[in-house]
Amino acid sequence: MSNAPATESTVETRGIEPVPDTERNGRVKDLLPTWVAANISVLLLTMGAGLVVTNGLNFWQVLIVAAVAPVISYGLVGLISIAGKRGGAPGMMLSRSVFGQRGNLFPGSLIWMARWGWETINAVTGAYALLTVLSILFGIKSNTVLIVVTLLLFVGCTFLVSGLGINALRVCNRWSTYLFGAFSVLVLVYLVVNTAWSKVFAQPAGSTAAMVAGIGVIAAGGISWVPSSPDFARYLPRTASAAAMVRSSIGGAGLVVLPMVLMGGVMAVGTPGLATASDPVSFLGQILPTWLAVPYLLIALVGMLLINSLSMYSAGFTAQTLGVKVSRAKAVSVNACISLVFGVLLMTGATSFFGSFISFLSLLAVAFSAWIGVFGADMLRNRRYDAEALMDTGRTSAYWYTGGFARSAMAAWGVGLVSGLLFTGSDWFTGPLADSWVGRNGLGWAVTIVVSGLLYTVLPRAVSGAGAEAVEEESAGQDPARGLIGVK
Numbered sequence: 391m392s393n394a395p396a397t398e399s400t401v402e403t404r405g406i407e408p409v410p411d412t413e414r415n416g417r418v419k420d421l422l423p424t425w426v427a428a429n430i431s432v433l434l435l436t437m438g439a440g441l442v443v444t445n446g447l448n449f450w451q452v453l454i455v456a457a458v459a460p461v462i463s464y465g466l467v468g469l470i471s472i473a474g475k476r477g478g479a480p481g482m483m484l485s486r487s488v489f490g491q492r493g494n495l496f497p498g499s500l501i502w503m504a505r506w507g508w509e510t511i512n513a514v515t516g517a518y519a520l521l522t523v524l525s526i527l528f529g530i531k532s533n534t535v536l537i538v539v540t541l542l543l544f545v546g547c548t549f550l551v552s553g554l555g556i557n558a559l560r561v562c563n564r565w566s567t568y569l570f571g572a573f574s575v576l577v578l579v580y581l582v583v584n585t586a587w588s589k590v591f592a593q594p595a596g597s598t599a600a601m602v603a604g605i606g607v608i609a610a611g612g613i614s615w616v617p618s619s620p621d622f623a624r625y626l627p628r629t630a631s632a633a634a635m636v637r638s639s640i641g642g643a644g645l646v647v648l649p650m651v652l653m654g655g656v657m658a659v660g661t662p663g664l665a666t667a668s669d670p671v672s673f674l675g676q677i678l679p680t681w682l683a684v685p686y687l688l689i690a691l692v693g694m695l696l697i698n699s700l701s702m703y704s705a706g707f708t709a710q711t712l713g714v715k716v717s718r719a720k721a722v723s724v725n726a727c728i729s730l731v732f733g734v735l736l737m738t739g740a741t742s743f744f745g746s747f748i749s750f751l752s753l754l755a756v757a758f759s760a761w762i763g764v765f766g767a768d769m770l771r772n773r774r775y776d777a778e779a780l781m782d783t784g785r786t787s788a789y790w791y792t793g794g795f796a797r798s799a800m801a802a803w804g805v806g807l808v809s810g811l812l813f814t815g816s817d818w819f820t821g822p823l824a825d826s827w828v829g830r831n832g833l834g835w836a837v838t839i840v841v842s843g844l845l846y847t848v849l850p851r852a853v854s855g856a857g858a859e860a861v862e863e864e865s866a867g868q869d870p871a872r873g874l875i876g877v878k
Contacts, residue, residue, distance in 0.1 A: 406710045408777040409478035409624050416625030418634045420560055421471070424622050425464060425642030427563035428615060428700055430570050430693025432674065433515055434608075434647060438654020441604045443662045446596035449655065455604040456651035457644070462605070463612025464643040467619045468636030470766060474620025475630050477775030480707035481620040485761070487775055488768045489803070490852070491783045492794025495712055497761045497803055501617050502708045504757045507750050508614055509548075509701050509725055510732040516544040516694040517737065519687045526680055534738060541733045548695055549726040552702040556625065559699060566692050573686045574649060580682060581656055590659045599831050606832035608651060610755035612643060613835060616762050618704035702726060713783075749816035755835035756814055760807035763842030764799050771851075791852045798849035806842025810834045 441447045441455060470481070477484045482501065486494045517540040524530040551558055623635060657677055674683050705725040714724070779788035791797070814834035815824030823829050828837060 406480055406483045406707050407781060408483075408775070411478075411628065414475075414478065414625055414627040416623070416627070416630075418626060418630050418638055421468075421622065421635060421638040422642040423563040423567045424560070424700070425467065425615075425639050426567045426570075426646055427559075427693065427696040429611070429643050429646040429650075429697075430566060430690060431512065431515060431697055432519065432650075432687075432690045432694075433511075433611075434650035435654035435657065435674075437608060438651035438656075439658035439662075440607070440654075441651070442593065442655045442658040445600040445604045446594075447600060447604060447655070448593040448595045449590055451596055451601050452604075452655035453648075453652055455601055455608060456648045456655075459605045459608035459651075460612060460643040460647040461640055463609035463616075464639045465636060466616050466762060466766070467612060467643070468639030470616050470762065470769065471619035471623040471635055471639065472632045473765070473769050473773070473775075474623030475626040475628060475632075475635070476773075477620070477780070478624045478777070479620070479775065479780060480624065480704065480711070481617045481765075482708045482711040483780055484620055484775055485617075485765060486711070486780055487773065487789045488765055488796060489799045490791040490794050490796040491787055491789055493791070493796050493800045496800065497764075498708055498712050500757050501761060502705060502712060504614070504754050505701055505705045505708070506725065506728045506732060508754065509698050509705070509729040510736060511750065512694050512698045512701070513541060513544050513548070513729045513733040514736050516691050516698070517541045517733065519691040519694065520544065522674065523684055523687050523691075526684055537737045538734055541730055541737070544691075544695060545698075545726050545730045545733070548698040548702060548729075549723060551695065552699040552706070555703070556622070559696070559703060562692075562696055562699070566689070566696055569689050570693055571645070573682075573689050574646075576682060577678065577686055578649060578653065580678065581653060585656055586660065590656055593659065599827075603830070603832035606755070606835060607751060608647065610751040610835065612647075613755045613758050613762070617758060617765075618701070621704045621707060622700075698729070749818045752814055752816040752832070752834070753819060756807065756810040756838050759810060759835040759838035760803050760842050763806050763839040763844075764803050764846045766839075767802075767843040767846045768799070796852035798852050799846060802842045802846035802849060805845055806838045809841040810838030813837050 438452060438456070441452045447455065473484050474481065477487075482494070482498050485498065488494075489497060517537065520540045520543070521532050521536065524536075525532070530536070551562060619639070623630075626635070661677055674687060677683075678686065702725045709724060776788055782788075784790070785794075789796075811819070811834065812821040812823045813826060813829040814821050815829055821829065821834070824834075828834070
């Protein structure tokens, strides 16, 4: 793998190796459009509709859910991204320091496989958007051949953008933010003028439990980005403000999540079927006039392409971290092929897209939260990262620990994962405690973070001989950045 730096005019060639300080030319303000782009999805409209139809919430409750969810989930995104500017490496690479060179293969593999599902969901949504545009403009009806063609086109474009690397993503994120923001304002104005607001505000209030569960569902999408957040912060200088990184993460997500979830909730009052539609985006052609629906769907299509590009960009690093001996761009192609195959199966075989999507989100949040609890607790101990030890996968690595495993981290991760699944209920899997108060409120992911984080904190800290101790002592207190709640 090349160690060449990424510049504004070149394709990024750096892989999982840490970025040296001399190449840390990133800016914190670039994180805002990154997390805006990561949320440009019409699925948020469907999820907002689900809060009204399925959870039975009224307008004000949907507003609260849409405001709180990104603060929680992208607060975690911003917090964990601090590890990226500390270590200059992708999240799953830095994870080696916590779980051990061999131990990291377990959470890494689970997160990599979970990304297959996330990328499949977005590829399918993008294909549906393109099919809807073809239906509106030309009356072309969906069929199996067209499904495969649209998926191929979507996944191919995703592979191209993610393969180019961080600079291409930054440019695309910036322009998609402007375009999507402009058309979202138009949609919002249209809804304000054409919505029967008396009917909207006449909706009865739902239960507090339904609100909490709604926050969990909306937050699950953001939680899935937490392990990837260091990937987009590794080019930031060590002096970058940690507090500003958290603010940019929350702000970028909130700019999209809040209005789109709220718009979905408003749309559901007049079109309740959109919350359970097998096709999650075709309803826009029914609700909006053609002159607005078509450009909005095309911009949303670009947004969903960027979501998948961001995800595949990180997935390429994860594959390399797991030992796949290919370049980052080639590693991305593996996920592209997988999302294409799964996408065809989902579009031709699923009876309820929304039901499958919510079930997937519930399990996804738990899978990612076990890693978040352990990695976050470790990071809050003022963890520093040794670049040489991260790249050394042999017994000489300071992160070899015991046989390549950090036993305390592995134990906390495993117990946290099982604990969360006990409280999780979905169409695909139901834990024995899913009917408890925690389970009914959709808090299995929160249980996972708390259990794994607390258990890791109280267990003895893994040490791999004098090498690991020297790394900790030598680097203690050297990070000049000051940030949030004592995190440097």
